[in-house]
Amino acid sequence: MIEYFIRIKRNAKPIFRDRWVWQMAWRDGKHNFGRLFLFVASLITGIAGVVAISSLNYSMQNELDRNAKELLGADLVVNSGRPFDTAFLKKIDTAQRQFAQDADMASMVMFMNTRQSRLVKLTALQGDFPFYGDVVTQPANAYALMKTGRYAMLDEALARQYNVSSEDSIKIGNIHFKMAGVVEKFPGGGALTATLAPAVYISLDALDSTGLVQFGSRVNYSLFVKTVSDEDTKVAMETIKPYRDELGYSADDVDERKEELGEGFGSVYRFFSLLAFVALILGCIGVASSVHIYAREKRDEVAVLRCIGSSGWQAFNIYFIQIFVLGIIGSALGAVLGIAIQQVVPIAFGKYLPVELQFGISWRAVAEGVLLGTIISILFSILPLVAVRFVPPLSVLRADFQPGRVFSKTRWAAVILIFLFPVLAAAYQTESFLTGGLFSIGLILALGGLALVAMGLLYIVRKYFPQNSSFVFRHALSNLFRPNNQTQILLVTIGLGAFIIATLNIIQSSLLNQVEFKGNANQSNTILFDIQSHQKDSVVKLIEKYDLPVNQVVPIITCRLSEVKGKPVDQFKRTDADSVRVPNWALTREYRVTYRDSLHLSEEIIKGELHSFKKGKRDSVFVTISEGMHETLRVGVGDSLVFDIQGVPVKAFISGIRKVEWPKDPPNFIFVFPKGVLDDAPQIWVAATRVENQQNAILFQQELVFNYANVSLIDLRLILSTVDELFDKVGLVVRFLALFSIITGLVVLAGAVLNSKFARMKENVLLRTIGARTGQITRITIIEYGYVGIFSAITGLGLSVGAGWLLTKFFFEVQFSVDMLELLIISVSVIALTVFIGWWNSREVISTPPLQVLRKES
């Protein structure tokens, strides 16, 4: 017999030219959009998070750019810790430039209407500040009136808090000021600053008469300059340069101020970016999970299509088109939702932002969101959809036919791109490849950890299987490792969801706990500072008169560093290599040091020792330095420092490094000298006490301000409540945005449990057919998903503690803090939700007659 062989000629059409696949995508899709709900929900929540964060950031940047000059009120500002040098003022003064000055300091004011007092930021102004933007006051002429003499203006919130009216007066130092009005808006000052330190404005000429500026008073002087051009600003900045090193002046122009504000919000933005990244990754998992379910449901239909002549790619394209189109729609909806959220954020905490955010749409964020969503829907659906290409047509004859695994280039390309995606997405979100890489490594480690735990669990369950337990218990347990089980995939997906949600919670609670003062009952809550030496004893007596404890009375000496490790500070600043390592501010700042021979309760020595000074024996001076600052100055035990103490050089060696809990029982210090070295140096004193009774506190403050006008008092309770209020609002926004990640996580969880539905459905139907009662099937289901939920929660949360610690320590650089109650709530929620969704999916099997379900299955 002659064997003949004819080669077939088949024209494979590309997706855009194959009309049939588009037709089929529409015909099939219109009945299946409900089935793709999980897919669209994952995309919407994931993209909404990303767009909301990006849009907020872009809007903020735009506003900063738009109002740049108003942020400063001038073209440049020079700051100094002491009055400006006359020679400098002459040098910078030209005929064309305009100048204004202010001096600000912390001071007590007494409101004469109620005789209550509080610490404020006293700002004394001179000249026509601001040169850009307006001072908005009520009444409108208040600013002009203030400049005429003994008139003061208050921040609006302060006036409201102390019920101050235009008829009232306030006492600042030794002088009474009449009220000129209230300040609604002041260039350069944000509401955030006003909340933490509300301001009182007077004229600079009136400051001297208050008697507040004494030895040791910490006054910041600012010189505002309006230049004639950008070139002139550069010339002025050059003029200032020599004075930076010589007199410690600092200068900001508009660009620098913008940059500083941007950096200030950098940490918040990074956290928000992380939230967006988490929402995005969860969205990706949701997409992959829901498309996996969808592709599985479509297996039989694909087999029929393959039978009647569809190629693998044609079958793939039908569902790919559906996912692609829905992906664009879902991304667009996500972008719309994100924009809506972005409009809500400023309402919640807009007044704490450095600029007033206008209602606006960031089209860049929208475009990024839609593009990102489309990429995600394509990338993360390809892997599950590739399986469609390899559905064997034989499945139409044998439903349980399982083909061998086929090598697919598309599958491998998708796997590689999927691994790259989190790195690129995180790098884009956090604007750093390193951070992006670290996030992704963390994610891969988490996935690996979850997979290992899942394998270990299955091994343990098999090895120690409770043979003598009840049928229900044994059956539920054996479901975990029987053929076609979904245990590993469920543990990994649900565990990952729990991991991400818990990690987010740990970071959030660590950030929010940063500012909480968790003192014990005896800890100081009221600090009196700027006490002159001659006032010290009488102030202490006053404290005792009101039956208040005197927790601390410590001397403070102001000084600067002139040498570090034998090298003059000037040389550090001039050597590029070194200046990179030691920041300029650490070398030039004014240090407020104290002396004592013991540790304070907030301190412990972590390296070296305390070394007291033996007077008269020509002993060396040994100081201790706080942890953290030794890294900044790059010094260690045994290194030498030379302090310039009001013109007198004092050489000292570092004898130890102290760990300081800064919020605990203030004041705390960077450098502590031993007794006997600085005792005779010019010094001021700080006293700390604890006030419990509010009425007592008011009377004590009144008498203090009345008799010692220069002494200021910080009420930590007031600061704590203000900070708490601020963080409550910021926390609300954080939780609101985290909610999106959590919702996406829940969508993923639902998808993961739905995934296992197919495996369980048939078994439960058979059990029911052979006589299992509703209660038994329900218990089997609950126990099985209960196991999965418990182990997922334990694994996810265990890993999240590790990840949270790493992130808080190395990324956010804040103290690690875990709220165990919240973690417990997350665990219970994950378990309950897993069980609930598992049970919900089995209801169909439980509530319908076996025959009906069997027919449906066949």
Added chain:
Amino acid sequence: MPEIVLQANALTKVYKSAERNLVVLDNVSFDVQQGTSIAIIGPSGSGKTTLLGLCAGLDVASSGHVSLMGFKLDKMNEDDRAYLRNQYIGFVFQNFQLLPTLTALENVMVPLELRGERNVASKAKDLLVRVGLAERFSHYPTQLSGGEQQRVAMARAFITSPRVLFADEPTGNLDDENAKQVTELLFEMNRQENTTLILVTHNLELAEKTQRILQMKGGKLVNERILAVL
């Protein structure tokens, strides 16, 4: 002499698993002439459905060859075999295998649309009218009875005027009345279209309506009866 449309030569199918190799089809050979009808019968597990799958190019043999319309199926990849099925083969299955999200009319149109043909609705409607479903064009499979679903499946199978029609227990899921109607329709259309019919069934009565019966047992072809000469 009529053309040979299908030639099976020493077909063997082995399913390999970790524990053992299961031989479900063992060295089966036969050929089929154009326009004839043939029934493959045998008890459950005898390998008849596997044989049908191999002959229709739904799977490939472990050894041996299938030649369909001169094309050697084992030399072709899956997509080429799919193309071949679309060009020359029709299917009728026991559980109908209609696409649940498509209407009856759309189900019938699909094979021609796959070829890239346009305006195929009128041909599909004609066929549906022919199988007695003139009132069911826009019904979905779930809205049709078993007999109606099988008639839609037959219309879908015949719309491409296939050279070979494979039917796997076409009356297996139907009551007697519907089974009778479907059987009559199947043979009538087969005659009119001059299609080669290869039928797998347990039903001897149905098998005896064909011209030739192949009997399978334990994966082997054990008997062949010629009932009528073409």
